[in-house]
Amino acid sequence: MSAPPTQRARAAGPALTPGTVVGGRFAIEGQEYADHLGIVLRSKDTKTEKPIALRLLAPGLVDAAGMKVLRAECRTAASLSHQNIVTTYGVGTARGRAFVATAWVEGRPLTDVIAARSPSPNRRPATAPFAPRRFGSPTTGAYR
Secondary structure, eight states: OOOOHHHHHHHHOOSSOTTOEETTTEEEEEEEEEETTEEEEEEEETTTOOEEEEEEEOTTSSOHHHHHHHHHHHHHHHTOOOTTSOOEEEEEEETTEEEEEEEOOOSOOHHHHHHHSOOOTTSOOOOSOOOOSSOOOTTTTTTO
16 A cells, blocks of 8 residues: 555655755755645745745656646746745756745644634535646646
């Protein structure tokens, strides 16, 4: 039996150590956490000095076709400016794994916020983390 995705992400380790530069501009400062999608690394954009969240996706989460879609989605996200959309700075591969670089947002992971909420009789409990089968957005029709 295979390990759950969160354990696989943790078992894979950060693979990128502090000081490593990814994508020619994102300097890794350290690992923040691992979840079912992969590992989030605190980084700094060496061009702008802005703090960056670099999500190193779990091994096998994105194949070559998925990488094309991910690049297109990140290009679309990077062209948008809205208070509810995190700024996207880059997408690529590092040591054979896909990554997405976005603006760093201070706070707690959503899973922690949900876990801390008191149960409500009108709310269905979350029993397992959501893991998308593919990347997409309403603009590309991938969620239809």
